[in-house]
Amino acid sequence: MSELPPDSAERRMxxxxxxxxxxxxxxxxxxxxxxxxxxxxxxxxxxxxxPIMLIDEARTLAE
Known part of the structure; x- marks a missing residue:
């Protein structure tokens, strides 16, 4: 998460x-x-x- 300001609301979320x-x-x-x-x-x-936190919407990572 290094691309977000350290104290931003988005980072905390x-x-x-x-x-x-x-x-x-x-x-x-x-x-x-x-x-x-x-x-x-x-x-x-x-x-x-x-963020779309639905398992059905997630992409499976390659090994």
């Missing part, structure tokens, strides 16, 4: 989200606009600034 499958923390991929769950091997899209 993204840091509060967890993977809906594993409940682990997520990594922010600014280039792809995704929140990545390494444990579940899923990437959740961020569309128009809104």
């Amino acid at each position: 993204l840091e509060a989200l967890v993977c809906p499958q594993t409940h682990n923390t997520l990594a922010y991929d600014a280039e792809r606009q995704e929140l990545v769950s390494k444990a579940a091997r899923l990437a959740f899209p961020i569309r128009d600034g809104i």
Whole structure:
């Protein structure tokens, strides 16, 4: 999440989200606009600034 200002509301919101499958923390991929769950091997899209935290909408990460 290094591309967001350290004290921004957006950063705090993204840091509060967890993977809906594993409940682990997520990594922010600014280039792809995704929140990545390494444990579940899923990437959740961020569309128009809104994280889509639905497993059915997530992209499966390649091994």
